[in-house]
Amino acid sequence: MTATATLPAQKPARPPSGIRQPNAVVLSYSELLKSVKAAGLLERRVGFYITVFASLVLLMAATWFGFALIGDSWFQLLIAAALGILCTQLSFLAHEAGHRQIFASRRTNDWAARLLATSVAGISYSWWEQKHGAHHNHPNVISKDPDIAPGPIAFHTEAVADRQGRLAFLTRKQGWFFFPLLFLVGLGLQIDSVKFIVRRAKVTHRWVEIPILAARLALLPVLAFSFLPLGMAFAFLGVQLAVFGFYMGASFAPNHKGMPVLPADSRVDFFSRQVLTSRNISGGRFMDILLGGLNRQAEHHLFPDMARPQLHRAAEMVRAYCAKHQVPYTETTLTQSYGIIVRYLNDVGLAAGRHFECPMAAVTRRY
Numbered sequence: 001m002t003a004t005a006t007l008p009a010q011k012p013a014r015p016p017s018g019i020r021q022p023n024a025v026v027l028s029y030s031e032l033l034k035s036v037k038a039a040g041l042l043e044r045r046v047g048f049y050i051t052v053f054a055s056l057v058l059l060m061a062a063t064w065f066g067f068a069l070i071g072d073s074w075f076q077l078l079i080a081a082a083l084g085i086l087c088t089q090l091s092f093l094a095h096e097a098g099h100r101q102i103f104a105s106r107r108t109n110d111w112a113a114r115l116l117a118t119s120v121a122g123i124s125y126s127w128w129e130q131k132h133g134a135h136h137n138h139p140n141v142i143s144k145d146p147d148i149a150p151g152p153i154a155f156h157t158e159a160v161a162d163r164q165g166r167l168a169f170l171t172r173k174q175g176w177f178f179f180p181l182l183f184l185v186g187l188g189l190q191i192d193s194v195k196f197i198v199r200r201a202k203v204t205h206r207w208v209e210i211p212i213l214a215a216r217l218a219l220l221p222v223l224a225f226s227f228l229p230l231g232m233a234f235a236f237l238g239v240q241l242a243v244f245g246f247y248m249g250a251s252f253a254p255n256h257k258g259m260p261v262l263p264a265d266s267r268v269d270f271f272s273r274q275v276l277t278s279r280n281i282s283g284g285r286f287m288d289i290l291l292g293g294l295n296r297q298a299e300h301h302l303f304p305d306m307a308r309p310q311l312h313r314a315a316e317m318v319r320a321y322c323a324k325h326q327v328p329y330t331e332t333t334l335t336q337s338y339g340i341i342v343r344y345l346n347d348v349g350l351a352a353g354r355h356f357e358c359p360m361a362a363v364t365r366r367y
């Protein structure tokens with residue numbers, strides 16, 4: 001037998017003063033990222049995106065052929081609805097290119113996103129980039145996430161405390177108004193884009209986006225009023241824009257609405273912040289197509305440059321890491337998420353006209 005010397009126990013070395021040691025969750029994200037890279041989940045899937053883009057272009061061509069074939073008929077409203085759906089699907093591709101998910105080159109991704117967003121959706125890519133970037137950095141953080149900034153709908157109690165009179169009454173029922181208001185999202189996106197692109201402050205590639213936006217916003221009305229009767233043309237434009245706005249809003253809303261809202265001064269590590277404030281939507285590959293990958297929201301926020309086809313594999317790994325480190329991981333059906341949103345917004349609205357302290361503040365401080 002070989003004798004083994006027992007060394008006296010030593011106290012762990014104390015970290016230098018002023019240096020904050022990462023906790024287990026922070027370290028786990030580094031491990032998770034290494035595992036994701038080792039599994040090849042950050043590799044590009046250009047072939048997938050080319051197939052999706054080509055399919056959508058063919059469907060768009062078929063839709064315009066239907067427009068020409070149907071002529072003066074109220075069935076044109078079906079064509080308008082189809083255009084709204086296809087514009088949304090192409091906008092999903094612009095979103096993914098904006099996150100550098102499609103091509104290896106950042107420049108190629110940026111130009112693909114810019115051309116798609118401006119020419120198809122009538123949205124300024126420069127405006128979207130700065131707004132969406134702030135959202136990804138601070139999801140559901142009060143005063144830092146523009147997606148929960150005060151507006152017609154209040155997404156946290158701090159935004160409704162001072163509302164009085166008729167506005168307070170409407171706010172108390174705002175959950176029921178949320179989905180009807182989504183029909184105006186498309187119009188709002190285009191108005192905000194135009195205001196941003198013509199502002200005096202510097203705008204990246206302003207003189208590329210202005211002519212494309214002008215052509216896009218003019219082309220559809222010109223075609224509608226040239227080939228359809230006046231009333232039908234107005235209805236055509238209204239349906240197209242309403243379907244586009246509703247589809248966009250109904251796709252993005254389940255991701256964070258009704259999830260924890262963090263105080264502006266909260267100090268939550270990156271992994272916990274992205275997962276705590278995100279809601280995944282079950283439904284498998286069908287939802288991947290319907291929502292353009294936005295259904296894998298936690299994974300998208302943790303790995304924003306991950307291609308859509310890889311997200312379902314990453315979800316398995318993220319779910320396991322969350323279970324290991326006791327970080328809540330939320331996944332519901334699409335209809336359940338809509339119910340949660342309505343109830344949450346109505347609960348927020350009840351604070352209108354009276355002071356209310358956000359109950360999530362205490363919950364999230366421990367993270």
